Structures are given as C-alpha cells and as structure tokens.
Amino acid sequence: MIPRLTVCAALAILALTASGCSILPDAPSTPTPSTSTTAYTPRPTDTSGTVPLTGAGLSWQAERIDTWTAALEDPRPQVTYTTGTTQSARTQFAQGAVDFIGTDRTFTTSEVESTTFAGCSADGELVEIPVAISAISVVYNLPGVAELRLDASTVAGIFTGRITQWDDPAIEAQNPDVTLPDEKITPVHATGPSGVTSNFTDYLSAAAEPVWTYGSVDRWPQLGGRGTTDVAGTVEGTVGAIGYVETTDVGELRAAVLRVGDEYIAASSRAAAGAVSIAEQSDEETSPTRVRVEIDRTPEEGAYPLAMVKYLIGCRSYRDPAVTAEVQALFTSAVSVNGQAGVTATGLMPVTGSLRIRAEVALALMGTDE
Numbered sequence: 001m002i003p004r005l006t007v008c009a010a011l012a013i014l015a016l017t018a019s020g021c022s023i024l025p026d027a028p029s030t031p032t033p034s035t036s037t038t039a040y041t042p043r044p045t046d047t048s049g050t051v052p053l054t055g056a057g058l059s060w061q062a063e064r065i066d067t068w069t070a071a072l073e074d075p076r077p078q079v080t081y082t083t084g085t086t087q088s089a090r091t092q093f094a095q096g097a098v099d100f101i102g103t104d105r106t107f108t109t110s111e112v113e114s115t116t117f118a119g120c121s122a123d124g125e126l127v128e129i130p131v132a133i134s135a136i137s138v139v140y141n142l143p144g145v146a147e148l149r150l151d152a153s154t155v156a157g158i159f160t161g162r163i164t165q166w167d168d169p170a171i172e173a174q175n176p177d178v179t180l181p182d183e184k185i186t187p188v189h190a191t192g193p194s195g196v197t198s199n200f201t202d203y204l205s206a207a208a209e210p211v212w213t214y215g216s217v218d219r220w221p222q223l224g225g226r227g228t229t230d231v232a233g234t235v236e237g238t239v240g241a242i243g244y245v246e247t248t249d250v251g252e253l254r255a256a257v258l259r260v261g262d263e264y265i266a267a268s269s270r271a272a273a274g275a276v277s278i279a280e281q282s283d284e285e286t287s288p289t290r291v292r293v294e295i296d297r298t299p300e301e302g303a304y305p306l307a308m309v310k311y312l313i314g315c316r317s318y319r320d321p322a323v324t325a326e327v328q329a330l331f332t333s334a335v336s337v338n339g340q341a342g343v344t345a346t347g348l349m350p351v352t353g354s355l356r357i358r359a360e361v362a363l364a365l366m367g368t369d370e
Contacts (some may be wrong), residue, residue: 001323010293019258051322054098055081057089060132060197060248060310060346061102067342068333077326084262085194088356093313094118100314100327104134104195105218106292107313119323120315127289127366128313129328129359131334133349135247135272136200137255138307141235142166142181149174151259152305158242161186161224173319181240187225187242188234193218199295199308200244207305208298246348261301272305273349286368287364289316293355310348317367328366335359 048367055065062081065243069079081102089101096118107115108126117124138155140148152253154170158161163170167180171279189343190197198218202214205216228234236253246256247267257264265271279294297305318324340350 001174009034018236022144024027029202031073034311036098050075050077052080053100053322053326054077055073055100055102056084056098057081057086057102058090058104058310059083060134060348061312063346064131064334065330067328070326071333071336071338077330079330083243085192086195089109096333099323100312100331102151103311104308105198106290106311106326117315119318121317123317125287125289125316126313127316127331127362128311128353129291129331130293130309130334131312131340132310132343132346133269133273133276133351134308134310134320135202135267135269136244136308137197137231137233137247137250137253137267137303138242138244138258138306139240139250139253139255141181141239141253143239145178146158146254147175147178148254148256149259149264150256152204152207155256155258156204156211158185159204159223159225160211160214161348163189186238186241187223187229188231188238188241189220189223190231191220191227191229196244196246196308202295203297203306217240225357244306258305260299260303260305263301264300267304267306269349271302271304273306275299275305276355277311278355289365291355291362304350316365321367324367328363330335331366332360335363 016119041299056063062083065079069076082098086103086105089098089103089132090107091319092100094115094117105272107126112124112126117123117126120126131219138150142148150171151174154163156176157170164185166183166185172180195218197220198216199303201212201214202216204212205214213224220227226238226241232245232249232251232253235243236251247269255267257266275296276293277296279292293309295307296303299305312334314327314331320328335351335356340352340356342352
C-alpha cells in the first residue's frame with residue numbers, strides 16, 4: 001500500500017536531491033480546440049469519504065488504473081476512466097469534464113498558455129508525468145518476405161509517394177538476400193490527430209531530411225496513401241501495404257527493422273527506452289511539475305529511434321483541493337516502484353532511475369506554490 005502522507009514527505013526530500021535537474025522546449029503539437037470556461041463545482045465525497053475521480057484517454061492507461069488505485073491506502077477513491085482518442089481526452093480535460101487523462105503526448109507550452117483548463121486552479125498549471133515507454137513498428141504485408149530492412153530516408157520516400165514499388169532500388173539495396181515483388185506499395189496512415197502519427201513524423205523529420213519536409217505533426221499531411229482509423233487491420237487486409245502502429249498492436253503482422261548507424265534494430269520497448277531521456281526546458285518555460293522527455297531520433301547503435309512515451313496529465317492544483325489530493329495519490333501510485341513493476345508485463349518499459357525520481361518530485365509539488 002502507498003501511504004499518502006509518507007509519500008509526500010519522502011518526495012520533499014527527493015526534491016532537494018534533484019534540484020540539479022534542468023529542464024528544453026516542447027515539440028510542436030496540434031493546438032487544443034477552444035474550451036469551456038464553465039465554473040467548476042466542488043463535488044461531494046462518497047460513502048468512503050473520498051471524492052470520486054474521472055479520467056479519459058488511451059486504453060493502455062485504462063488497463064492500469066485499477067492496479068494503481070488498488071495500491072492506495074483505504075479509503076480509496078472510485079475512479080471512472082473512459083477510453084478514447086488522445087485528442088478527445090485532451091478536449092474533455094480542458095473543459096473540466098474529466099479530472100485527468102492518459103495520453104501519449106504532452107501539451108505544448110503555447111497550448112497551456114492559450115487554454116483555460118476549467119478544473120484547474122486559477123494559475124492553470126499542469127502536472128505531466130511519464131508512466132511507460134513504448135515503441136512504434138513499421139508494419140508491412142508482403143507474403144514471402146519474412147524480414148525487411150529500411151532506413152529512415154527510404155521510409156520517408158515510401159510515405160511521401162516518391163517510392164511506389166516494392167522492388168525499388170532503394171529497398172533492394174538494403175535487402176540483397178530478399179526477393180522483393182513487383183508490387184505497388186500502399187502507404188497506410190491514421191486519420192485524425194494521433195500521438196502515434198506525431199511520434200512517427202517526428203522521427204521522419206529528424207532522421208529523414210531532406211526527403212521528409214512536413215515537420216513533426218500529429219495529423220497526417222495531404223500526401224495520398226490510405227487513411228484509416230485501423231492501420232493494423234488495413235495493412236493486414238491489403239497485400240503490398242505498409243503502415244505504422246504501436247508495437248503492442250502489431251499482432252500477426254511483420255515489422256521492418258530500422259537502420260540505426262551501421263546496424264538494423266528491431267522494434268521493441270526495451271530498445272526504444274535507450275533513446276529516451278529527460279528533456280530540458282529554457283528558463284522561460286521551466287515548470288517543475290511538467291516532466292517531459294526527449295527522444296533521440298538518431299541515437300547511437302543499439303537504441304530504437306521510434307520510441308513513444310505514455311503520460312498521465314492532470315492539474316497541479318484543482319479548484320477542489322480534495323481532487324488534488326486524490327489525483328496526487330493515484331499518480332504517485334503509478335510511478336512508484338510497485339506501480340511500475342506491472343508495466344513490463346504489458347510489453348512496455350517502465351520509467352526508471354532519474355526519470356522516475358523526477359516524476360516523483362513533480363508529484364510532491366502538487367497543491368503547492370513552490
């Protein structure tokens with residue numbers, strides 16, 4: 001069990017030891033839609049003496065909420081979490097319709113400054129903590145091709161429509177022992193804003209210049225290809241197709257190995273973790289409760305560049321102090337040693353070392369003005 005007061009006291013000590021941590025500017029992201037400024041009404045406690053919490057967002061976090069809640073000391077809050085897209089969750093959170101969200105991208109500084117978060121206190125500060133590290137796979141449907149090697153420029157060439165056939169010389173050169181078919185390539189991408197798209201295009205932007213000139217965006221550019229809400233299913237049902245999905249969604253599909261330096265690395269959360277580190281912020285953007293990471297899209301050999309991080313996001317202080325305490329306890333449970341121990345069983349990598357300590361320090365500051 002995770003005692004609430006003891007945790008806060010321990011984190012205050014951690015804050016002193018972590019004072020040397022500096023924190024760089026956010027990656028660009030799609031602005032959050034305009035939000036409601038409806039007054040927030042404090043909610044009554046339930047029969048357990050706690051206030052119920054509401055959350056929304058990605059399904060992976062939904063599967064962990066019960067475990068993280070169960071680790072709290074009694075009385076535990078009742079948590080209702082609704083799964084959906086990152087964009088929908090971000091909108092609900094800004095409107096005060098939910099207390100927290102599970103997502104795979106943080107808010108940018110400009111989004112925070114331009115958005116009124118209805119459930120947060122007047123300063124509108126957020127708490128953003130990483131809770132797991134995942135990877136994105138480039139999946140393909142080519143019967144008879146068991147392994148496919150691709151570098152970033154070739155991936156960008158395929159998704160921009162510059163490379164249109166599977167037996168293109170750029171692909172053949174990297175796969176000399178593979179018989180590639182004279183088959184048209186069908187690039188498949190997600191429709192609508194997507195954290196997976198954001199991370200995929202961030203990789204192309206960093207590793208595939210000048211082929212990819214569309215920046216790091218969460219909505220797919222107007223490049224043709226086939227848009228869908230089910231990339232894995234569309235690739236599986238289309239011979240010659242290629243797409244990008246979170247590694248946990250690959251299923252029976254085959255995934256390409258990506259070139260990193262002089263070697264090719266298979267997608268895995270463990271290899272992706274090698275590309276993740278604590279991001280730095282400029283002095284103007286420093287927020288001790290927003291723990292964002294920096295992903296090296298051109299890492300040293302051994303690390304996989306298509307990494308992705310899952311977050312929990314809430315208010316640093318809520319209009320209702322009781323909600324602040326409950327969210328703080330839940331998030332602290334998520335990043336605790338025991339809370340992170342269960343992450344590996346889901347196929348993802350836990351946050352460890354200085355990154356986990358940094359998250360604990362951020363949570364210790366919830367409800368304070370420090």
